[in-house]
Amino acid sequence: MLWQIIIILCILWYLLELWKIxxxxxASRQIKSSFISLPLIGHSYMFIGSNEDRMTAIKKVSYDAMKNASNVSNIRMAxxxxxxxxxxEAIDILSKEFLNKPPMLYRFSRKLLGDGSLMAPLNIWRPRRKLLAPMFGQKNLLNFVKEFSKQSMxxxxxLQSVxxxxAFSVWPFFTTYTLDTVCETALGIQLDKQIQKHEEFREAxxxxxxxxxxxxxKPWLYPGAIYRLHPDCKKLKKYGATVNQFITDVVEKKRLSMQEKRQTDSEQTNYNILEMLLQTADTSTKMLIxxxxxxxxxxxxxSAVGASFTAVMLSKYPEVQKKVYEEIRTVIGEKNRPIEVSDLAHLKYLEAVIKETLRLYPPVPIVARAVHKDITLPSGVTLVKGSNLILSVWGAHRNPEYWGEDAEEFNPGRFIKGNYTQSAFIPFSCGPRGCLGYKYAMMSLKTMIATLIMHYEILQAPNLYTGPIRVQYNIMMKDVDNFQIKLKLR
Known part of the structure; x- marks a missing residue:
């Protein structure tokens, strides 16, 4: 009798929740989907399994949307x-109209990032964006190239050791490079992780x-009461505390050192991002962290994901790598030297190679947004308040309507010709909430890859990458085989 009552109550609760929405x-029934939605969990079953299985599900729903005349599909997670x-075209409109992230994703991200601008609600995001935008001005970015170049060397x-x-994984080498450059340019600290082997912060x-x-x-893990019983919960708290404490210590030390400099009237001309923020009014310790x-x-x-995919693609396409090497030699001469600011503008083919890699393998394959009002898309599909969006970067980047029948092919020449729709290329998100550090990332990537190709020929790992790269999803999209390459000293 007790079980019958429990089952009836569960059914009533389920029906009540559906009635609320x-x-x-x-509205969702008006959108075609090729996938069966199960009671309670919806399409969540598609995301069960490994990180590769989850990325496969993202690809499936993206291709499903491409098959529909409206270029949309739908999924339900609980x-x-x-x-x-x-x-x-629709992504361009929606990314400008809807700026808030879905409440569920925001709730999860707050565990680590608090109200950081990546996931913050609009009332917090707007003033912070206004404060941060000048930090990524061209003048400051050009000052950072010297650090990119030093760390690239x-x-x-x-890499001589391998x-x-x-064949080896280039991932740990590239992540230590990006961590060192970011910590130097953003925080003003020298980690020297490329020299020191242990990296508790990075691993955490x-x-x-x-x-x-x-x-x-996994919507069945959404309720806090249930997740606290899961073994992942304790690990998540542990790793989150390590990351948070590292940044907290850096911010506090930098604040103290800036105060000491003011007291001694010592002059300083080049500032990192944290120091620039510390000179701005109304920057609380919480906001800085x-x-x-x-x-x-x-x-x-x-940056590490973009660089790693680029290295693998250069190993797959030696004729492309040869053209990149010839361009580098034309720009810097026959002798190896550090890349300079003036060099970057002339490395046009290298930039095209990086962009084409980011098109096929964007580090962030999906962008989620909350719908706060009804809207009708150019295709005639109406989205209603209370629903959510997945702007599929993976799908937009491979949509034949914008990239042609060879959309799945690696062809850097398309970025040399410039014959593509700008809003169809969104590797660092789009709209007002697009990534502030897009130019920063491209300058870092160009400096890093140019230095790598200047010193080494990248060879394909045996028995790997004979077809499309197998990818997995864990916040960023990464290579299942962990970016394997071989290097030959030039």
Whole structure:
């Protein structure tokens, strides 16, 4: 009798929750989807399994949207409905109209980032964006190239230990490079992680993203009472505390050192981002910690992922790599030297190669937004208040309507010709909430890859990458085989 009562109560609760979102449910039925939605969990079953399985599900729903005339599909995660969009015109409109992230994702991100601008609600995001934007002005970015170049030369030197040998993962080398450059330019600290082997902070963040992404795609773990019983919960708290404490210590030490400099009237001309923020009024310690967390964590991973995919693609396409090497030699001459600011503008083919890599393998394959009002898309599809969006970067980047029938092919020449729709290329998100550090990342990537190609020929790892790269999703999109290459000293 007790079990019957419990089952009846569960059914009534389920029906009540659906009634609350009845307009969203009705609207979702107007959007075609090739996938079966199960009671309670919806399409969550598609995301069960490994990180590769989760990325496969993202690809499936993206391709499903491409098949529909409206260029949209839909999925349901428990009581959260998401419209999947792959049309560049629609994405451009929606990314400008809807700026808030879905409440569920925001709740998860706050565990680590607090109210950092990456996930913050609009009332917090707007003033912080206004404060941060000048920090990424052209003048400041040009000052950072010297650090990119210095760390790239250290990277090239460290890679001598694996050059001429067997295939290896370039990922740990690239992540230490990006961590060092970001910490120097954003925080003004020299970690020298490329020299020191142990990296507690980096390891803690990687584990945090892996564990955190698992929960985002498993609605049965959404309730806090249930998740606290899961073994991942304790690990997540541990790794999150390590990352947060690292940034907190840096901010406090930097604040003290800036105060000492003011007292001694010592002059300083080049500032890192944290120092520039410390000179700005109304920057609380909480705000500084949150924004530095966003800068360090986002910039470190996106740049490392972009560079790693580029290295693998250069190993797959030696004729492309040859053209990149010839361009580098034309720009810098026959002798190896550090890359300078003036060199970057002339490395046009290298930039095209990086952009084409980011098109096929964007570090962030999806962008989620909350719908706060009804809107009708150019295709005629109506989205209603209370639903959510998945702006599929993966889908937009491979949509034949914008990239042609060879959309799945690696062809850097398309970026040399410039014959593509700008809103169809969004590797660092889009709209007002697009990544502030896009130019920063491109300058870092160009400096890093140019230095690498200047010193080494990148060879393909045996028995790997004979077809499309197998990818997985854990916040960022990464290579299942962990970016394997071989190097030959030039």
């Amino acid at each position: 009845r307009r969203v449910v009705a 009581f959260e409905f998401y419209t999947v969009v792959v049309d560049a 250290i990277l090239a030197q460290n 050059a001429g040998g067997e 963040f990687e584990e945090y993203t892996v564990i955190g992404s698992r929960r985002m795609l 949150e924004e530095m967390l966003v800068l360090v964590l986002a910039a470190t991973d996106t």
